[in-house]
Amino acid sequence: MQCVTKPGRTLCALAMSVAVLVCVSGGTARGADAVLDIWAAASLREPITQLARRFEAQAPGRKVNLVFGASSALARQIQAGAPADVFLSADDVSMDHLQASGFVRSETRRVFASNQLVVLAARELTVPLAVPNDLLRPEVRRIALAGPEVPAGRYAREWLASRGLAEAVKARSVVLDDARATLASVDSGNAEAGIVYLTDARVAKTARIAFVVPEAEQPYIVYVGAVMVGGDQPELADDFLRVLVSQEGLAALHAAGFLPPPAKTASSPSAP
């Protein structure tokens, strides 16, 4: 029996070391007391990150957790129980869904920005891409679009449909998760063209703006934020939304290329 007791100890040691590992790495988690969870549209990455870091610096121990993704996907996750305190959506639709199912503190809902659609061209694309019909050139083999339920993708499809290009583009479209993934696929040259926001195009590494969708054809793009019912930091969340619509917030958004909220929304609730 001696030959078997030692390996028994080895197994025991293995179990112990797993337990120790779990405790040690678990202990290093977080110590901050006030953690604000902001879930925001992927296109908002730069200005919201900047504002969140400044917001953190305003009070000791304050921490902001940022999650970026497609507004539609984030809204679904919030509905499933994700711990968001603030939701910043790139369209009304995702926020409306949440509000209809009672996840939004409706009095906190604010429209805070707008954006524009642009057509991106990959560096590798040699043929000119200057007007919408150029998207049908044979050299433009793949056109990157965000998914149809994703705000960026919905806006892009609205515009394409208004130009009568929906079906033709669909045949060669590559569907991505969110605005930034759409940008990345053109940036890497894996899609020859793509439709994203102007603000995404500004952080492109190699892709260039082929043309900006003309003013008159721009879909109604609206960014809307609200405090979530399920969050555990309602006051902090409200504070952040106030910062977002303050001079400071609007300046950060403007610097990243966002437009002020569209005039159409003048009737929506403004900051109390």
Added chain:
Amino acid sequence: MSWSEAIAMTALTLRVGGVAVALAFLPALGLGHWLARREFRGKALVEAVIALPMLLPPVALGLGLLLLFGRRGPFFPLLHALGVELPFTWWAAALAAALVGFPFLVRACEQAFAEVEPRFEQLARSLGYTRPATFLRVTLPLARRGVLYGTLLAFTRGLGEFGATAVVAGIQPGRTETLALGIWSRIELGDDSGALVLCLASFALALAATTLAEGWLRRAPHPKAKAPS
């Protein structure tokens, strides 16, 4: 992407993988032993059900977990009453990792126990060992290679879990974003070099785990080499 981010992500991945194995280990050990020693009608069905998490698309598994434990799931009130918040926490990531690793662990344990001659167990019992003592001091040590290998498989499979985790825990940086999820979100951002750094970290983790396990096996020679015949 900063180094501290990469290190934090690696630590989180280790924690998720470690907790996953810790959750799966005892049930898998018991189930593996039971399956190795019993023949019964419907055993094939039981084996198939156990294998399901390995065969289903992980995303489907994630959806299942979310439907069961999510805000509107049947288990939500129970967990809530216990003060446990599961969906979109790292515990959800650990549960997903445990589930996908479980079949590997059960399979490995079952095969390892099946290779242990029941004679040895009978001998130990006849010498006055209780059932648990027999298991701990005879069966388990003789089966250790298979058990350890299954643990390694389950652990590394858990480290790489993506589909189920993304659905049930979400990709939340600093909270649930493990290396696999981190690689994906870097790809989506077009940050290939960041993604590569995280790939290297995953590689290092897997290599470390495998080397450790191999080292353990090497130090303790194969049981058959010394087992009385």
